[in-house]
Amino acid sequence: MKGFYDKFPRVLKNALENIYGIIAEPPLWELSSRREFGDLSSMVALKLASRIKKNPMEIAAELKPYLEKNLKGFSEKIDILKPGFINVFLSKDSLIESLNSVLTEKDCFFKNKGKRKVLIEFLSANPTGPLTVAHGRQAVVGDVIANILEFWGDEVEREYYLNDTGRQIDLFRESVKKAVDAKDRGSEYVAPEGGYRGDYIKEIAHRYLHNGINSDILEYSLSEMISSIKEDVKNLGIKFDSWFSQNNLVEKGKVEEAIDFLSEKGLIYEKDEALWFSATAFGDDKDRVIKKSDGELTYFASDIAYHKDKIERGYDKLIDLWGPDHHGYIKRVKTALKAMGYEEEILEVVIIQLVSLKSKERMSKRAGTAISLSQLIKELGKDTTRFYYLTRKNDSHLEFDMDLARQATFNNPLYYIQYVCARIESIFRKAGKYESDPRYSNLLSEEEEINLLRSLVRFPYYLEKAYCSLEPVFIIEFLKDLSSAFHKFYECQRVLVEDSSVMKARLNLLKSLKITLHCALGILGIRPVEEM
């Protein structure tokens, strides 16, 4: 039982069903925009007015008694305002009850019992260069989405798809080889046509000449690149459950298998010496090439096989995180899934928008001008880096202000939140040993205390939003809101006061705040500080 924000939507839904026989679409309510409008507001009466064919005020009036009856004890009062808003005010008793539940159940109070088996594939950068600032966002967002699902109760696996074969890999090998030759002859390295520039190519060549001269160039270079990627991932505090090799997929014949599978359904044909997949039959704009006229398989072909493989591994849900340049690719992959006879809904693709640098430096791997992720982590640290990446919605452009990031960490909003942790710890240090005792909780009555509590009990609301939309930013929003409520409380009310009952009540409040805060930060993979 997660308190009011878990209960209210169900009660409202039942009300509409029982009174009007209507099943309404989800956004039936929202957090109230202003204090005078209570804790949450519903606009169902306005929304359903035309469907029910009644005046919104009338509908609201009809709903009110039902809500009052079923929210007894939870809500203190229900207001109906102007055009037809229904505003619900939380009762103090229900707030205190939630607080005490947090004290006894700890973060389990907020957990759920999901039941899906989910595979989330993210980052999956080509191992042909160091990870960039843009990759960092994919990595962190993917990891946090996985955390959110896990917290919700789903069984989650994190996978990195390693593109270790194909055209880009060939180019990578040629690039390193050329750099090695250049070093041998003492001349300057010039990248091959379409190949990789950047100093790291020369560095790999250098190391190869010193340590790897007896091994295969590509093997050596790839393992160098992959371990550098793994290092960055580790420094971000991310752990993948599996690293899925594309090369392995090809060698096992899975790609040919997938093509045969489609072929048997009559969805593959030959034209201009190439193999085509009849994508138009399933709603795509045009047919797609599976095997080029030179006999090489396209990336799309192995992607079909890869997704087929994922589904066969028995997941209820596949989540892919892609860059914005893959936007048009969603339809293509879903089309292929449909063609193979799978539900296209099993795959959910999350597009993570670009990251740009304020300094106007172009971020292109091939040009070699990109700022590396490892550099960024080194400068900002794991927690700040993670936090910064999560401050925008997935599909919003994130502007990374390098100058700000470099000069000082004071301006970072993370410190606003960490400061709450530091202040709480400081108070607990001064308070000495204290076992929270729920009996004192109902002594809380000051406006700032209640407001802090009001913020705290909204966690399930934000969690659900984050879970349903796969948007970690809602957790950040919650933390900011909660922190603000705490700082206001701190300015106005002392915790360590003469009256020991009041002190105990406030320590209870801080204890539950600490639990909630640590829980939310834990989902973001950020460690709460004890002092700063």
Added chain:
RNA sequence: GCCCCCUUAGCUCAACGGAUAGAGCGCUGGCCUCCGGAGCCAAAGAUGGAAGUUCAAUUCUUCCAGGGGGCACCA
């Protein structure tokens, strides 16, 4: 040429068709005898333009202006 996204305060971003468009940074002015002032309070400041749909438009539709991205037998 076709398709997609974006345009909100000086800057970076919110607002799932709803009530007085919210934050942070910056600017201006207050607040330390007191649990950490990395904080709190107050003030100034915005929907690119023109129509339309609606009880209600930053949100939906159309047009215009400006910015970004995608349109391959690339990945």
